[in-house]
Amino acid sequence: MTKVLIATDKPFAAVAVQGIREIMEAAGFELALLEKYTEKAQLLDAVKDVDAIIIRSDIIDAEVLEAAKNLKIVVRAGAGYDNVDLDAATAHNVCVMNTPGQNANAVAELVFGMLVYSIRNHFNGTSGTELLTKKLGILAYGNVGRNVARIAKGFGMKVYAYDAFCPAAIIENDGVKALGSTEELFEKCQVVSLHIPATPETKNSINFDLMSKMPKGATIVNTARKEVVDEAGLVKMFEERPDFVYLTDIKPSNDAELAEKYGARYFGTPKKMGAQTAEANINAGIAAAKQIVEFIANGVRKYQVNK
Template identity: 60%
Template sequence: MTKVLVATEKAFAKVAVDGIRKIVEGAGFELALLENYTEAADLLKAVADADALIVRSDKVTAQVLEAAKKLKIVVRAGAGYDNLDLEACTKHGVVAMNTPGQNSNAVAELVVGFMVFMARLKFSGKSGSEIRGKSLGIHGYGNIGRIIARDAIALGMKVYAFDPYVKKAEEGVELLASLDELYSKSQYVTLHIPATAETKLSVTHALVSRMPKGACLINTARKEVIDEDGLLKLMAEREDLRYVADVAPDKLDEFNKFGDRVFFTPKKMGAQTSEANINAGLAAAEQIVKFIKNGDKTFQLNK
């Protein structure tokens, strides 16, 4: 019998696990759970006889894949997949997938919340500003970017976007030809790019310095895309610049010296809603069933 392992250092909500079980067992497969584990050895042991694996932010390394002799597919329940070693997956003949779009609304709402939070000076009691009438630049116009754009337009913001892979934007969004132009025109910039060889350290001092007075940079993507030394230098030079993220920087103590001008959530919060938790888990289970039964590789990452 095909065995599907759900391995989560931070467990899915019970309703999500129940839904995953219904999908997996309804397909005639066995479901195994490894929840809230604390040792890597636990994962290595559990994955030994698994045919399929569902993870959240858990790291699927070359060592894990070496231990998983029967593994055919691993699905990351979420959009980001830098916790999957794609090269090692390919080497071991394992199909790697993510579940794009399932967390998009949750991340988009967090971005809107961040904008309001920073505009109102972190609810300090001081007089802040409104986001209506302000300009928003979306760096990476994918599933999340499109939802943010619709929300921002509804709130009365002027919306720009830049994405080299997108040729046409939705009504009300002005698609710009360069990052320089995006940052120059945007009082708020929100990042929605993966951490790749091309994008790591790409949000630089020179780029962010183009933003208007009173600007705010929002990062719900990956910390690796930020040139932290450059951003720290710029924040020291510009007392008007603000930075907010749901992913703490490596140089957290240095950023925190800027006090009210920065804010970082204790852990990555973009996808932390019950709805996103459920949707991503169910999508992962459905993708596994379709792959095992029909060879469906729609969301394969290591092509």
């Protein structure tokens, strides 16, 4: 019998686990749970006889893959998958998938939750500003970026986007102005929302030279990955641009320093919050379960992210 493991340091909601269980039982699969584990050894022991694993932010590295002799597929319930060693997975003939789009609205709503909190001065009783007519730039027009655009138009913002891999016609068809480069996006927009993955090309790509191109009243919202922002450049930006604001749900390494020195212009959530809604939690878990069944039963690899 095919055995599927849910390995989650931060567990799914109970209703999501129940939904996953129903899907697995209907397919004739066995479901095992490893929740709130505290040591890697627990994970290594749990994967020994499983055919498939569903994870959230849990680390699947070469050691885990070596321990999981029967493993055929890992599904990361969420969009990002840099917590999985893709090269090691490929070497072990393991398919890795994500569940794109399942938490996109949750992340997009968080962008605007942080923006409104910021422009209204953390609700401290003083007069703030409004998003209406402000220029918003979206860097990477994937599932989250498209939801950000949709919500931004509801606020009456002027919306721009740049994505090296998305045709301008698709962006323009959504009523969003497509720009020709990252530099142009930063030069034009007072607010930039980051939705790029952490890759060798993007890590530290949001540097001082790029950020300093932004017009007066510059705000960057990062719900992508902390590695894409150059932290030394971020500090320099705070020092040289008293109008600069940085909002994120992935705390930088120098979070305490930024909060102490620039608390009025900096906000970082206590932990990664983008997908932390009941709906996203359930959607991603159910999608992961369905993808495993389709892969095991029919060989479907639609959302595979490794080669």
